[in-house]
Amino acid sequence: MRRENGGRIDRSRTLRFRFDGQEYTGHPGDTLASALLAGGVRQIATSVKLGRPRGVFSAGSEEPNAVVQIEEPFPEPMLPATTVELYDGLVARSLAGQGRLATEPDPARYDAVHAHCDVLVVGAGPAGLAAARAAAGAGARVILADEQPEPGGALLGSPDEVDGVPGAEWAAATAAHLEGLPDVRVLRRTTVFGYYDDNYLVAVERRTNHLGAAAPAHVARERVWRIRARQVVLATGAHERPIAFAGNDLPGVMLAGAARTYVHRYGVLPGRRAVVFTANDSAYAAALDLAEAGVEVAAIVDVRTAPGERWAARARERGIELLAGHVVTAARGDGQLSSVLVGATGDGGRSIDADLLLVSGGWNPVVHLFSQSGGTLRYDEALGTLVPGASRQAVQPAGAAGGVFTLPGCLADGAAAGARAAGPHAGPHAAEAPRAAEPEATNAPAYWLVPANDYSAHFVDLQRDVTVADIHRATGAGLRSVEHVKRYTTAGTAHDQGKTSGLLTSAVVAHALGTSVAELGTTTFRAPYLPVSFAALAGRDRGALHDPVRVTALHEWHVAHGALFENVGQWKRPWYYPRPGEDMETAVLRECRAARESVAAMDASTLGKIDVIGPDAGEFLDRLYTNLMSSLKVGSVRYGVMCRPDGMVLDDGTVIRLADDHFLVTTTTGNAAMVLDWMEEWLQTEWPSLRVHCTSVTEQWATVALVGPRSREVLAGLAPGLAVSAADFPFMTWREADVAGIPARVCRISFSGELAFEINVTSWDGLRLWTAIMDTGLVTPYGTETMHVLRAEKGYPIVGQDTDGTVTPHDLGMSWVVSKKKPDFIGKRSFTRADTSRADRKQLVGLLPEDPGFLLPEGTHLVSTATLPEPPVPMLGHVTSSYRSAALGRTFALALVKGGQGRVGERLYAPVAGTLVPVTVTSHVLYDPEGARRDG
Amino acid sequence: MTPRPPGAHLPEHPDRLWSAAEPKAAYDVVIVGGGGHGLATAYYLAKNHGITNVAVVERGWLAGGNMARNTTIIRSNYLWDESAGIYEHALKLWEGLEEELGYPLLFSQRGVLNLAHSLQDVRDSVRRVEANRLNGVDAEWLDAAQVKEVCPIVNVSPDVRYPVLGATFQPRAGIAKHDHVAWGYARAAAALGVEFIENCEVTGLRVSGGRVTGVDTTRGAIAAGRVALCAAGHTSVVAATAGIDLPLQSHPLQALVSELLEPVHPTVVMSNAVHVYVSQAHKGELVMGAGIDAANSYRQRGAFHIIERQMAAALELFPVFARAHVLRTWGGVVDVSPDASPIIGLTPVDGLYINCGWGTGGFKATPGVGWCFAHTVAHDDPHPLAAPFSLDRFVTGALVDEHGAAAVAH
Amino acid sequence: MLLIPCPWCGPREEAEFHYGGQAHVAYPENPAALSDEEWARYLFFRDNPKGVFAERWSHSAGCRRWFNALRDTATNEIHAVYRVGEPRPVTS
Numbered sequence A: 001m002r003r004e005n006g007g008r009i010d011r012s013r014t015l016r017f018r019f020d021g022q023e024y025t026g027h028p029g030d031t032l033a034s035a036l037l038a039g040g041v042r043q044i045a046t047s048v049k050l051g052r053p054r055g056v057f058s059a060g061s062e063e064p065n066a067v068v069q070i071e072e073p074f075p076e077p078m079l080p081a082t083t084v085e086l087y088d089g090l091v092a093r094s095l096a097g098q099g100r101l102a103t104e105p106d107p108a109r110y111d112a113v114h115a116h117c118d119v120l121v122v123g124a125g126p127a128g129l130a131a132a133r134a135a136a137g138a139g140a141r142v143i144l145a146d147e148q149p150e151p152g153g154a155l156l157g158s159p160d161e162v163d164g165v166p167g168a169e170w171a172a173a174t175a176a177h178l179e180g181l182p183d184v185r186v187l188r189r190t191t192v193f194g195y196y197d198d199n200y201l202v203a204v205e206r207r208t209n210h211l212g213a214a215a216p217a218h219v220a221r222e223r224v225w226r227i228r229a230r231q232v233v234l235a236t237g238a239h240e241r242p243i244a245f246a247g248n249d250l251p252g253v254m255l256a257g258a259a260r261t262y263v264h265r266y267g268v269l270p271g272r273r274a275v276v277f278t279a280n281d282s283a284y285a286a287a288l289d290l291a292e293a294g295v296e297v298a299a300i301v302d303v304r305t306a307p308g309e310r311w312a313a314r315a316r317e318r319g320i321e322l323l324a325g326h327v328v329t330a331a332r333g334d335g336q337l338s339s340v341l342v343g344a345t346g347d348g349g350r351s352i353d354a355d356l357l358l359v360s361g362g363w364n365p366v367v368h369l370f371s372q373s374g375g376t377l378r379y380d381e382a383l384g385t386l387v388p389g390a391s392r393q394a395v396q397p398a399g400a401a402g403g404v405f406t407l408p409g410c411l412a413d414g415a416a417a418g419a420r421a422a423g424p425h426a427g428p429h430a431a432e433a434p435r436a437a438e439p440e441a442t443n444a445p446a447y448w449l450v451p452a453n454d455y456s457a458h459f460v461d462l463q464r465d466v467t468v469a470d471i472h473r474a475t476g477a478g479l480r481s482v483e484h485v486k487r488y489t490t491a492g493t494a495h496d497q498g499k500t501s502g503l504l505t506s507a508v509v510a511h512a513l514g515t516s517v518a519e520l521g522t523t524t525f526r527a528p529y530l531p532v533s534f535a536a537l538a539g540r541d542r543g544a545l546h547d548p549v550r551v552t553a554l555h556e557w558h559v560a561h562g563a564l565f566e567n568v569g570q571w572k573r574p575w576y577y578p579r580p581g582e583d584m585e586t587a588v589l590r591e592c593r594a595a596r597e598s599v600a601a602m603d604a605s606t607l608g609k610i611d612v613i614g615p616d617a618g619e620f621l622d623r624l625y626t627n628l629m630s631s632l633k634v635g636s637v638r639y640g641v642m643c644r645p646d647g648m649v650l651d652d653g654t655v656i657r658l659a660d661d662h663f664l665v666t667t668t669t670g671n672a673a674m675v676l677d678w679m680e681e682w683l684q685t686e687w688p689s690l691r692v693h694c695t696s697v698t699e700q701w702a703t704v705a706l707v708g709p710r711s712r713e714v715l716a717g718l719a720p721g722l723a724v725s726a727a728d729f730p731f732m733t734w735r736e737a738d739v740a741g742i743p744a745r746v747c748r749i750s751f752s753g754e755l756a757f758e759i760n761v762t763s764w765d766g767l768r769l770w771t772a773i774m775d776t777g778l779v780t781p782y783g784t785e786t787m788h789v790l791r792a793e794k795g796y797p798i799v800g801q802d803t804d805g806t807v808t809p810h811d812l813g814m815s816w817v818v819s820k821k822k823p824d825f826i827g828k829r830s831f832t833r834a835d836t837s838r839a840d841r842k843q844l845v846g847l848l849p850e851d852p853g854f855l856l857p858e859g860t861h862l863v864s865t866a867t868l869p870e871p872p873v874p875m876l877g878h879v880t881s882s883y884r885s886a887a888l889g890r891t892f893a894l895a896l897v898k899g900g901q902g903r904v905g906e907r908l909y910a911p912v913a914g915t916l917v918p919v920t921v922t923s924h925v926l927y928d929p930e931g932a933r934r935d936g
Numbered sequence B: 001m002t003p004r005p006p007g008a009h010l011p012e013h014p015d016r017l018w019s020a021a022e023p024k025a026a027y028d029v030v031i032v033g034g035g036g037h038g039l040a041t042a043y044y045l046a047k048n049h050g051i052t053n054v055a056v057v058e059r060g061w062l063a064g065g066n067m068a069r070n071t072t073i074i075r076s077n078y079l080w081d082e083s084a085g086i087y088e089h090a091l092k093l094w095e096g097l098e099e100e101l102g103y104p105l106l107f108s109q110r111g112v113l114n115l116a117h118s119l120q121d122v123r124d125s126v127r128r129v130e131a132n133r134l135n136g137v138d139a140e141w142l143d144a145a146q147v148k149e150v151c152p153i154v155n156v157s158p159d160v161r162y163p164v165l166g167a168t169f170q171p172r173a174g175i176a177k178h179d180h181v182a183w184g185y186a187r188a189a190a191a192l193g194v195e196f197i198e199n200c201e202v203t204g205l206r207v208s209g210g211r212v213t214g215v216d217t218t219r220g221a222i223a224a225g226r227v228a229l230c231a232a233g234h235t236s237v238v239a240a241t242a243g244i245d246l247p248l249q250s251h252p253l254q255a256l257v258s259e260l261l262e263p264v265h266p267t268v269v270m271s272n273a274v275h276v277y278v279s280q281a282h283k284g285e286l287v288m289g290a291g292i293d294a295a296n297s298y299r300q301r302g303a304f305h306i307i308e309r310q311m312a313a314a315l316e317l318f319p320v321f322a323r324a325h326v327l328r329t330w331g332g333v334v335d336v337s338p339d340a341s342p343i344i345g346l347t348p349v350d351g352l353y354i355n356c357g358w359g360t361g362g363f364k365a366t367p368g369v370g371w372c373f374a375h376t377v378a379h380d381d382p383h384p385l386a387a388p389f390s391l392d393r394f395v396t397g398a399l400v401d402e403h404g405a406a407a408v409a410h
Numbered sequence C: 001m002l003l004i005p006c007p008w009c010g011p012r013e014e015a016e017f018h019y020g021g022q023a024h025v026a027y028p029e030n031p032a033a034l035s036d037e038e039w040a041r042y043l044f045f046r047d048n049p050k051g052v053f054a055e056r057w058s059h060s061a062g063c064r065r066w067f068n069a070l071r072d073t074a075t076n077e078i079h080a081v082y083r084v085g086e087p088r089p090v091t092s
């Protein structure tokens, strides 16, 4: 229930929320857990396997029990109620193991930000604040991150004073001071969840969650911080350790420090009558504070026969019964705690009525990030826990994270760590530690497990319902490694990733095997430290920003004229331009006809273009292409193929020679970046002596292919100064000319077999050129589909469609493009390998279905028999391209077929939808094999 | 008591698995590496070939390498005949494996979708489906609407960056529980007499007169008539001790899981272009794989930007995942070969056999590999299904190029 | 995300770089003179050590230069970077 006063909550405002259908209220500063405890709710969740009721166990992100589903304002699965800041209108419900995803798209935004700093301090408890203050005081650029909404850490949950003022006030003032410094950034609600190589840490900042429906839509809900820090101080505190005893999962069983936090920070009494079960001194403070706040503390059960003298005295002073050398043998109750069985041995004993049982088995430094950083962990016998050992990166633990468990110790340790981290920045006055009262000496041997005969209700992992008995089954099955036990029992794999149970699991295994935790070790600490939403990690790299969209200078025109687009690499290319009422097939046949019978134009700007410049450019290209490029005359153009060293086709395109020392190379659309990389790699790593530079100029040029028997006429009209006759402007040459009044480079090349010109202008002028061409009223625009049909009719392969990384130029019937004269070029040596020189390799051929109206699906395979044998059926090859041809008046296909070049005229069969379709093998050149059309 | 969510329970493991052994002085066969492949090989050596004086020598805890870290996707719809042969053999074995091993493997044939996002993806997919069918592998081509029917949460809207144009579907494909598989093999092999030596790293191969004679380990030397390498990401390191170079590069590969969620994802979805592979495991967690780190590394840990990229891709295809949480990420070290296909067979050293190069996709092959590799070791002759994967192919050029082919390698 | 010290630009995020595998694998002087086995070694066989590895990187989203690095593949620590053509530095 709620105390009259106290706590860091704002009682002047009331927040309304619903849980499991019930209305409750709370205040700003509450978590869902504290508000529910204040409202008298004990059961928050139901355990996944055994269906047992579960309550609030902790007061922080280590919570193993109280996981809830958020339903409104927007569904979010599985959050610990101890981490959900309360807001007006929150609707949540208890969970029984599985969360629920929303069915609607998430309307929130997410983002990421990069930051660099000298010192990153993780955790704004006493040690972290002292560290940040010291580092900042020494002039370092500091980032201080803490997952809580306000700085203070453990100070928020205790009455301790620092520098003579209440700890929470000191924390607020210190944070305010830090925020006033120009080079310090204080991040609230920010969990550092991953620690990677080279001091790269990732954090998530929850920016609007706590505002509920009032969250402004323009602010990213969560933001990932990618931080590169010169030095890191990990002041991540400690988690209190549970003890395994019968019934330790009942609602009402709670970590002692957590109860203290509920009292001080949230002004909530988590119960009325309490028993405290401890193996160390820290729980005494909790007992006294609770008693002070009005909870009846029935007894302190201390496993030690000789508890700390002064604490014991104070407990007695307060009238609290102290049962030294005793243990809690069972927690009992129906659905929630009602009594505690206490005895001097493992079983039985005296029953004490209580609705609250505080447990403290000691404290575990939060070593997760330290371990992730590559640092080693060491088992500290005195503390009974793992503490940071040697670090591999520039990182140091501070305070409780390093095994320092007193407030003055943490303040001093933090200040020293901050000063060290500031390193060369550290001035003479760098580190003066804040002061707090000296603590009393503690001695706290590790205590894990209350012995019993029956371990089936001694829970180790509360969320996974793993008991000591389950662990014994695992060790009994022969398992000796904690990793195996984890997998056998699923301990440590739940939402909390074993934050409170991990070490306990190891201890129970060690106990069962008669070894020690030090020997056995623990399972690996993996990122993320806390669960992080998928959306936060995806950030803004979604939708249109998932991958850049590249469009050409003519894109608007294509859109305005109803083009449908095809994604080619990152580019949007016009696929075809349907007219009203046309389907794809009709549109493409029309576009093809225009190109073969009249004139048509395509936006070819996406082809990669690379300027290759330098005195050795010709030599360089000779080494890369299979054919000779250095002999190309200025003014001429040559088609070329590049292979990988293994002889397989890498890319193809044209090479034009602009000057003695200047070539322009074109690549396929999808491979432009790869080919530039390829060239630079060879130049820089193998042939640095070649004087050549390569520059991508793809975006600088807009390119229009003007294709068809009437293309010359259209070009002549647009470029009156250009001599366009076949004699004046021969095939495979280029000219400079004004086209439509725009300075242009015009190439006479053809990817369709028709008379064709490729007109290049600067991108700025692209749209003007295209519009001028279209304004002639003669020219039909066409897209990639028509381009594919036209080239296929001529047997021109498309790299990546008719090749798949296993095809040589010879396989493509292009031995003519492979120089026999050059001593070497990339790939040459591979052609003579046993498999690469086989006569029956798959080779590119044409196919004519015997039914001229039948369109073979691309990807169809070919067999030699008219009936199919039982699988596996020997396959001869497959259809790479298949179209309806306006020019041929029928369908046709290209295929890669075993020994295909020797099979021309053969009949093969294509299994299509259960039938075998007869096809005839032909040359891969089906249209105009004589090449009569290219001059118009 | 509230009813428990479906899948909250996994079947219990047996009360008895295997016992850790102390190394003996000599074995007929020493298997280096106690991952899935090593365990399956041991089992089939004993079961199919009667060779039971076998030790599986494992550097860490048994099956704690990639076997414990993979996303458990099982399928056999590979493009090339050679691949279809061995993966389909494996899938057929999967179909009887629970009975064979007497262990609940949670083998769930929920089907695998491989999405196509470009016209070329579509061509490649159809090619693969058709090849699969002729090879006797079940396969279908689905259009976007049919994809939606199989997996309603896939975003098939045309206005995403790379819309789903369709998918290949292999209904017999699916997932299994990796630990159960490993332990099932270990338990069954143990029952046949195979020994498991854990926390024992092989530091060198002993070779004399061109023949392997044993291994040096961190727990002493062990003599062996034959040695079979099943060291996955560490194969190069072990082979190098016998002077054998392999065309392998080791890279970190990461994966992650979410919290337990109510069932939303009934199948397995893989996409190459928008790099995602995801399924929802039996208890309800989303299991998702990420890409490999580009640089060679033996750290069982990848870079975080790979995970971020992965999440962006996941949300492109599955917008409903937005508020799911990443609970845990991890990495394994995978050995990638030049053609993304395994290397199985004899080596220049007599009595030394290799099985490696499975890269990002060897879990699904576990029973098939075990079967074929055991045969190879027992007969000193490659099993016919393994023969195309010999080391020799890099010399002749007869690669089995699953890189170039459309199939995603996982 | 490694922090890779480009010898031309200084330390930059790994995402700016492109990996190029083993360094110091020269294109053979005369491929035609090699046996198929030797040629296969050039094509496909690269060292894969667990430990220090001389490897190539290209600062593809920066200066676009290739350079070499000595990195420990067991820890990811970069011991040295050096320009193409420079000899492999001696590190302890």
Ligand SMILES: Cc1cc2nc3c(=O)[nH]c(=O)nc-3n(C[C@H](O)[C@H](O)[C@H](O)COP(=O)(O)OP(=O)(O)OC[C@H]3O[C@@H](n4cnc5c(N)ncnc54)[C@H](O)[C@@H]3O)c2cc1C
Pocket (backbone or CB within 6 Å): B032, B033, B034, B035, B036, B037, B038, B057, B058, B059, B060, B062, B063, B064, B065, B066, B067, B068, B069, B070, B071, B072, B073, B074, B200, B201, B202, B203, B230, B231, B232, B233, B234, B235, B238, B253, B254, B255, B289, B330, B331, B332, B333, B334, B358, B359, B360, B361, B362, B363, B364, B365, B410
């Ligand atoms: C994140 C991830 C996701 C994956 N997803 C899939 C998937 O969905 N589907 C799929 O089919 N495949 C997948 N894989 C690949 C699959 O895991 C591997 O191909 C397969 O596990 C390799 O065979 P293995 O099980 O024997 O390997 P491992 O389990 O790695 O076994 C090798 C063993 O050798 C041991 N070893 C190494 N060196 C030594 C030595 N010197 N001495 C002794 N022991 C040694 C190792 O410790 C290890 O236990 C994935 C891999 C990863 C990392």
Ligand SMILES: [Zn+2]
Pocket (backbone or CB within 6 Å): C006, C007, C008, C009, C010, C059, C062, C063, C064, C065
């Ligand atoms: Zn640079």
